Amino acid sequence: MSTIAENIAKLGERIREAAQASQRDFTQVGLLAVSKTKPSTAIRQAHAAGLRDFGENYLQEALGKQAELTDLPLIWHFIGPIQSNKTKAIAEHFDWVHSVDRLKIAQRLSEQRPAHLPPLNICLQVNVSGEASKSGCSPQELPALAAAVAQLPRLHLRGLMAIPEPTDDVDAQHQAFATVRTLQASLDLPTLDTLSMGMSHDLEAAIAEGATWVRIGTALFGARKAGEPENGQSAP
Numbered sequence: 476m477s478t479i480a481e482n483i484a485k486l487g488e489r490i491r492e493a494a495q496a497s498q499r500d501f502t503q504v505g506l507l508a509v510s511k512t513k514p515s516t517a518i519r520q521a522h523a524a525g526l527r528d529f530g531e532n533y534l535q536e537a538l539g540k541q542a543e544l545t546d547l548p549l550i551w552h553f554i555g556p557i558q559s560n561k562t563k564a565i566a567e568h569f570d571w572v573h574s575v576d577r578l579k580i581a582q583r584l585s586e587q588r589p590a591h592l593p594p595l596n597i598c599l600q601v602n603v604s605g606e607a608s609k610s611g612c613s614p615q616e617l618p619a620l621a622a623a624v625a626q627l628p629r630l631h632l633r634g635l636m637a638i639p640e641p642t643d644d645v646d647a648q649h650q651a652f653a654t655v656r657t658l659q660a661s662l663d664l665p666t667l668d669t670l671s672m673g674m675s676h677d678l679e680a681a682i683a684e685g686a687t688w689v690r691i692g693t694a695l696f697g698a699r700k701a702g703e704p705e706n707g708q709s710a711p
């Protein structure tokens with residue numbers, strides 16, 4: 476077995492155990508493989524080991540890999556910060572966008588989604604760590620943003636995404652993810668079915684609080700090289 480296949484098997488165990496511990500059905504928790512900075516050969520191995528959903532943060536890098544993988548039936552998720560000049564290519568080349576945090580970007584994605592494709596699946600990124608993170612709308616902005624995005628014809632609003640401040644404090648992890656769950660429940664949009672939250676170090680807490688996508692890079696593909704930007708933010 477390749478290291479990637481072994482890692483996927485271990486992650487499957489972690490996901491199953493975490494789901495079981497909170498009386499959830501593990502099939503309700505999707506494993507989104509975060510392949511940023513990793514080559515298309517790694518994606519091929521992960522696909523051969525059973526994965527189908529891949530998350531990318533950088534548009535140009537993602538388009539390059541997509542072009543090398545057209546023979547595989549992959550589902551592509553954009554999870555990085557979005558500049559307005561990138562929305563057209565994102566609307567054309569992805570199935571999901573997890574990182575929408577303002578209406579202007581959502582409007583552009585809806586206008587630019589090609590007619591022959593199904594509506595683009597959208598998660599709104601919410602910032603539950605205050606000053607610690609610059610990406611994501613505030614909890615105060617969320618209700619109006621969600622109501623407006625839900626009206627856009629070529630988007631399918633699915634739920635929320637969050638990247639809480641990393642911490643080893645398990646109670647703090649739970650608290651942050653529970654905040655996301657509560658925010659979603661407080662929206663007057665009963666059809667939302669997706670919570671994109673939890674990464675390599677905190678997927679157990681995220682699953683306990685209702686995650687339906689865990690976004691996993693390091694625990695699947697190994698560490699990214701030092702100096703590479705994280706979360707799509709520019710390196711200092």
Ligand SMILES: *Cc1c(COP(=O)(O)O)cnc(C)c1O
Nearest residue numbers: 509554674675690691692693706
């Ligand atoms: C890099 C990244 C991940 C994966 O993080 P790991 O800690 O490597 O599992 C998940 N979500 C987003 C938005 C990311 O940028």
